[in-house]
Amino acid sequence: MIIEVRCLICGQVVNHKWLPFIEFQKQGMSPHEALNKVDAKRPCCRSTLLTHVNLIDTKLRNAQIREDERTVSATEQAEPNPRPPRRRSTPRTYQAR
Numbered sequence: 001m002i003i004e005v006r007c008l009i010c011g012q013v014v015n016h017k018w019l020p021f022i023e024f025q026k027q028g029m030s031p032h033e034a035l036n037k038v039d040a041k042r043p044c045c046r047s048t049l050l051t052h053v054n055l056i057d058t059k060l061r062n063a064q065i066r067e068d069e070r071t072v073s074a075t076e077q078a079e080p081n082p083r084p085p086r087r088r089s090t091p092r093t094y095q096a097r
C-alpha cells in the first residue's frame with residue numbers, strides 16, 4: 001500500500017528513498033543503479049524498495065469510481081421513475097402428477 005517507514009528487517013529508515021528511487025527509474029536508470037544512487041546498501045533495505053507495490057493510487061482511483069457511482073445512483077433516485085412498479089408474480093402452487 002504505502003512504503004514502510006522503516007525496513008522490516010534492520011529498522012533503517014527507507015521511506016524517504018522511495019520517491020527518488022522511482023524518479024531515477026523513470027529517468028532510465030536500472031533498479032540496481034537507482035538503489036545505489038539512493039544509498040540503499042543493505043540487501044534487506046534493497047529488497048524492501050524493490051518489492052514494494054504502490055497500491056495507494058489504485059485504491060484512490062477505485063474509491064473515486066465508487067464515489068462517482070454513488071453520486072450517479074443518488075441522482076437517479078431523485079428523478080421520478082417512468083416505469084410503473086413491477087407486479088409480483090403469483091406464487092406457484094404444487095401440482096401433484
Ligand SMILES: [Zn+2]
Pocket residue numbers: 007008009010011012042043044045046
Ligand atoms: Zn534493511
